[in-house]
Amino acid sequence: QCVTVCPTGALTAVGYMKETWDALFDPSKKVVVQVAPAIRAAIGEEFGMPDGTAVTGKLVAALHQLGFDAVFDTTFAADLTIMEEGKEIIERIQKNENLPILTSCCPGWINFLEFHFPQLKYMPSTSKSPHQMMGTVVKTYYAEKIGVKPEDMVVISVMPCIAKKYEAAQPNLETNGIRDVDYVITTRELAKMFKEAGIDLKDMPDEEFDNPLGESTGAGVIFGSSGGVLEAALRTVYEVVTGNKLENIDFAAVRGLAGVKEAFIDLNGRIIRVAATSGLGNARKILEKVEDGSIKYDVIEIMACPGGCVNGGGQPFCHDRQEKIEARMRAIYEIDHTTKVRKSHENASVQKLYDEFFGEPGSEKAHQLLHTDYWFDDSKA
Numbered sequence: 001q002c003v004t005v006c007p008t009g010a011l012t013a014v015g016y017m018k019e020t021w022d023a024l025f026d027p028s029k030k031v032v033v034q035v036a037p038a039i040r041a042a043i044g045e046e047f048g049m050p051d052g053t054a055v056t057g058k059l060v061a062a063l064h065q066l067g068f069d070a071v072f073d074t075t076f077a078a079d080l081t082i083m084e085e086g087k088e089i090i091e092r093i094q095k096n097e098n099l100p101i102l103t104s105c106c107p108g109w110i111n112f113l114e115f116h117f118p119q120l121k122y123m124p125s126t127s128k129s130p131h132q133m134m135g136t137v138v139k140t141y142y143a144e145k146i147g148v149k150p151e152d153m154v155v156i157s158v159m160p161c162i163a164k165k166y167e168a169a170q171p172n173l174e175t176n177g178i179r180d181v182d183y184v185i186t187t188r189e190l191a192k193m194f195k196e197a198g199i200d201l202k203d204m205p206d207e208e209f210d211n212p213l214g215e216s217t218g219a220g221v222i223f224g225s226s227g228g229v230l231e232a233a234l235r236t237v238y239e240v241v242t243g244n245k246l247e248n249i250d251f252a253a254v255r256g257l258a259g260v261k262e263a264f265i266d267l268n269g270r271i272i273r274v275a276a277t278s279g280l281g282n283a284r285k286i287l288e289k290v291e292d293g294s295i296k297y298d299v300i301e302i303m304a305c306p307g308g309c310v311n312g313g314g315q316p317f318c319h320d321r322q323e324k325i326e327a328r329m330r331a332i333y334e335i336d337h338t339t340k341v342r343k344s345h346e347n348a349s350v351q352k353l354y355d356e357f358f359g360e361p362g363s364e365k366a367h368q369l370l371h372t373d374y375w376f377d378d379s380k381a
Ligand code: SF4
Pocket: 008, 105, 106, 107, 108, 109, 160, 161, 162, 163, 164, 303, 304, 305, 308, 309, 310, 311, 312, 313
């Protein structure tokens, strides 16, 4: 087994390629894979493609060829995250309590909060991260739909991130005693598996994700870039609160590689102040200001890796080369621009999931299955 050290949090992580191969060769298991938004903008580099080549369709085809029974898009679950997190944002702003709400989909940053700012643990959204939500939905809703017992399923997450391995192993991220996500492999590890199987991504045709958990929006895709989670949330929160259609859904002020990016949004007369930051040095500075009251925000997105998941520790090596990170970011925003549906609340498959299973965002069932108290240990506070 390969052991890797995470550049974002000095986390030591174990590779799960062998376990993934074993699952693929086990006929008694239904093996489901999901891929995070940032993978499609970077894995082509491992096969000699130019930086910033988006390879979504080829990636899906290659995963089918590797033998997965279903290939789902974590971007679908990013849209689901926005429905749950958006509900929390609206409630906290309306009640004016526990602000700022902090995004919770980056385990590198949540781990940092746990150790350095445990007194602020009431601030993050309680929504699970997208790939954990997907694991839960696969082993409940999808398992019921296809008539397979959750214990006979294996969920593999392909992530740009080494911290996600640590996250998936947390004891509270399971449902009825069954892990939400069984194994996490990184972009580099998946590329290695393709090569071991003789698959060259360049030669693959384009294929579609499987359904019912493969449909996604532009909002879900931009989770891969710093500022994307915040922008996706704003697209939904604005329309839900005001009842108006957003004229311009591109929140350019929160995009890019700057350490801290800010915007002000008018929600029916209540002007909210939001920020996106990446890199743990920037996170520390912003949290210190929030704590001493020298700055007031309503919503803050924090990602541990500078630039967000496009620059994650599990991505093809990039040695902080700014052009490479910017090329991956451009690919992400180009996918968003060319996707027909660009707001999470307009994802028809997510709407169907609520109709058939969860009821509505923030319902009791949604809280039970899609939210968490992370892995905070009160004794550290
Ligand atoms: Fe992982 Fe993305 Fe957070 Fe980096 S920014 S630690 S890749 S979730």
